[in-house]
Amino acid sequence: xxxxxxxxxxxxxxxxxxxxxxxxxxxxxxxxxxxxxxxxxxxxxxxxxxxxxxxxxxxxxxxxxxxxxxxxxxxxxxxxxxxxxxxxxxxxxxxxxxxxxxxxxxxxxxxxxxxxxxxxxxxxxxxxxxxxxxxxxxxxxxxxxxxxxxxxxxxxxxxxxxxxxxxxxxxxxxxxxxxxxxxxxxxxxxxxxxxxxxxxxxxxxxxxxxxxxxxxxxxxxxxxxxxxxxxxxxxxxxxxxxxxxxxxxxxxxxxxxxxxxxxxxxxxxxxx
Amino acid sequence: xxxxxxxxxxxxxxxxxxxxxxxxxxxxxxxxxxxxxxxxxxxxxxxxxxxxxxxxxxxxxxxxxxxxxxxxxxxxxxxxxxxxxxxxxxxxxxxxxxxxxxxxxxxxxxxxxxxxxxxxxxxxxxxxxxxxxxxxxxxxxxxxxxxxxxxxxxxxxxxxxxxxxxxxxxxxxxxxxxxxxxxxxxxxxxxxxxxxxxxxxxxxxxxxxxxxxxxxxxxxxxxxxxxxxxxxxxxxxxxxxxxxxxxxxxxxxxxxxxxxxxxxxxxxxxxxxxxxxxxxxxxxxxxxxxxxxxxxxxxxxxxxxxxxxxxxxxxxxxxxxxxxxxxx
Numbered sequence: 001x002x003x004x005x006x007x008x009x010x011x012x013x014x015x016x017x018x019x020x021x022x023x024x025x026x027x028x029x030x031x032x033x034x035x036x037x038x039x040x041x042x043x044x045x046x047x048x049x050x051x052x053x054x055x056x057x058x059x060x061x062x063x064x065x066x067x068x069x070x071x072x073x074x075x076x077x078x079x080x081x082x083x084x085x086x087x088x089x090x091x092x093x094x095x096x097x098x099x100x101x102x103x104x105x106x107x108x109x110x111x112x113x114x115x116x117x118x119x120x121x122x123x124x125x126x127x128x129x130x131x132x133x134x135x136x137x138x139x140x141x142x143x144x145x146x147x148x149x150x151x152x153x154x155x156x157x158x159x160x161x162x163x164x165x166x167x168x169x170x171x172x173x174x175x176x177x178x179x180x181x182x183x184x185x186x187x188x189x190x191x192x193x194x195x196x197x198x199x200x201x202x203x204x205x206x207x208x209x210x211x212x213x214x215x216x217x218x219x220x221x222x223x224x225x226x227x228x229x230x231x232x233x234x235x236x237x238x239x240x241x242x243x244x245x246x247x248x249x250x251x252x253x254x255x256x257x258x259x260x261x262x263x264x265x266x267x268x269x270x271x272x
Numbered sequence: 273x274x275x276x277x278x279x280x281x282x283x284x285x286x287x288x289x290x291x292x293x294x295x296x297x298x299x300x301x302x303x304x305x306x307x308x309x310x311x312x313x314x315x316x317x318x319x320x321x322x323x324x325x326x327x328x329x330x331x332x333x334x335x336x337x338x339x340x341x342x343x344x345x346x347x348x349x350x351x352x353x354x355x356x357x358x359x360x361x362x363x364x365x366x367x368x369x370x371x372x373x374x375x376x377x378x379x380x381x382x383x384x385x386x387x388x389x390x391x392x393x394x395x396x397x398x399x400x401x402x403x404x405x406x407x408x409x410x411x412x413x414x415x416x417x418x419x420x421x422x423x424x425x426x427x428x429x430x431x432x433x434x435x436x437x438x439x440x441x442x443x444x445x446x447x448x449x450x451x452x453x454x455x456x457x458x459x460x461x462x463x464x465x466x467x468x469x470x471x472x473x474x475x476x477x478x479x480x481x482x483x484x485x486x487x488x489x490x491x492x493x494x495x496x497x498x499x500x501x502x503x504x505x506x507x508x509x510x511x512x513x514x515x516x517x518x519x520x521x522x523x524x525x526x527x528x529x530x531x532x533x534x535x536x537x538x539x540x541x542x543x544x545x546x547x548x549x550x551x552x553x554x555x556x557x558x559x560x561x562x563x564x565x566x567x568x569x570x571x572x573x574x575x576x577x578x579x580x581x582x583x584x585x586x587x588x589x590x591x592x593x594x595x596x597x598x599x600x
Binding site for chain 2: 067069088089090091093094098099101105106107108109110114117118119121122124142181185
């Protein structure tokens with residue numbers, strides 16, 4: 001895999017860049033329970049990277065390590081060539097790592113538009129006083145951000161619900177709004193925790209299309225966790241397979257699909 | 273117009289104005305409750321502390337004078353200068369922001385993810401600590417607060433109503449000022465929370481902590497911000513109540529009057545705090561005026577609570593509160 005240091009060309013002909021994030025020997029323990037044990041992999045500029053595995057394999061934990069909600073017990077996270085120190089989740093969001101949650105974490109009382117606007121908080125520059133007093137740049141800045149947000153709203157086809165309080169939306173649309181909020185931050189890495197969980201076939205197809213379109217349009221590096229194997233194989237460029245907190249496979253979908261360990265993990269083979 | 277009706281109108285007006293004063297205190301509760309789910313028992317004491325500090329700064333009192341005197345045998349009490357009201361108010365606002373930072377660092381920071389009842393207990397502790405601290409810092413005597421607000425009965429209102437109805441209304445000037453200030457304050461707070469970046473962040477934190485973190489909001493900054501704003505609202509309430517009835521330790525008890533206001537208006541609604549305050553203010557004055565004489569008066573002490581209890585039965589979330597829906 002050393003020949004990939006300057007990127008590679010995907011099956012559908014997209015150019016993938018160099019390493020954006022590297023996870024080195026990550027171990028995560030909760031008391032006596034080891035959720036992740038000694039996992040290493042990298043994420044490259046512009047690719048769609050999937051993490052798959054059976055229930056309880058540690059996928060979500062891995063995502064939480066990347067987004068800073070968990071601090072790994074051992075191991076290092078390198079981002080853009082620098083080792084990342086211990087940081088709080090909101091600081092990591094400031095670095096340009098945006099995420100969605102498995103159980104949807106939106107601001108239910110706020111409108112769709114306001115929810116997506118919160119995604120731009122890290123990009124807003126004007127300070128507390130000028131905001132409070134509505135001085136000079138604050139209002140102009142708000143307009144500029146609003147314009148970007150409207151573009152994302154158009155892109156994800158949620159114009160009709162712009163002013164609706166999020167709490168009233170059906171599940172599938174909530175998932176889309178959460179994606180919109182993450183995109184609003186113009187993330188360097190977009191983390192999607194089971195973006196298709198609980199959706200019907202039609203909603204899944206829509207979501208697939210959006211993830212591909214986002215990657216295509218903005219070149220957003222995407223890391224996603226998904227249960228649905230079919231979806232993962234269609235979407236992703238490279239796949240990490242986890243089982244019982246260990247990495248049992250890593251590579252392009254076709255390669256992973258034929259990996260004996262992976263087949264065993266999914267079909268269930270007696271561990272002896 | 274019959275005299276009875278005119279008198280009732282005057283009572284209603286006075287009730288509205290009294291309601292504004294209750295609403296000013298209730299507002300502080302709502303702000304903190306919305307942003308952090310904490311019922312801040314110390315809100316009334318914050319108002320007391322703000323008023324004490326304001327008087328102290330204004331009159332050039334030496335803070336901790338008793339303590340210094342007792343420890344060193346000196347006899348200091350005042351620096352010998354007075355500070356202009358405006359400057360004193362600004363300085364006091366600064367002290368309230370400082371207090372917010374200290375509260376966050378010493379108390380809230382260590383109680384993240386604790387049950388609401390723990391945080392509530394912490395604010396009770398804070399209330400009594402702050403009351404004692406204010407006592408040690410500025411002395412326990414009743415102080416007169418005068419920041420130049422007009423006092424006494426408004427002659428304009430009296431003469432206008434006299435020429436209109438042939439009956440002059442007695443309305444307190446200070447109540448009129450309090451009403452104007454409350455309207456300005458609520459407008460400013462609403463604009464800030466609806467249209468500014470920090471306001472949006474504040475609403476986001478109130479809604480979902482985890483999601484707020486994921487979009488890059490620092491919870492600690494927001495808590496300091498919201499306690500600062502609550503401190504500022506407490507300062508405004510402290511000025512109004514202090515100007516009306518002097519700065520004394522019973523001022524912290526006005527917080528108890530804010531409770532029925534909150535039950536009526538809902539704990540999460542700024543307009544609710546205002547409307548709740550007005551209903552309580554008018555209700556208790558009219559009740560005292562109509563029913564009071566029949567049952568021996570002094571109904572103002574308990575009327576608000578009874579009204580709140582009745583409300584709890586029929587609309588537990590208050591008039592403007594978020595509807596409580598449990599999903600199964």
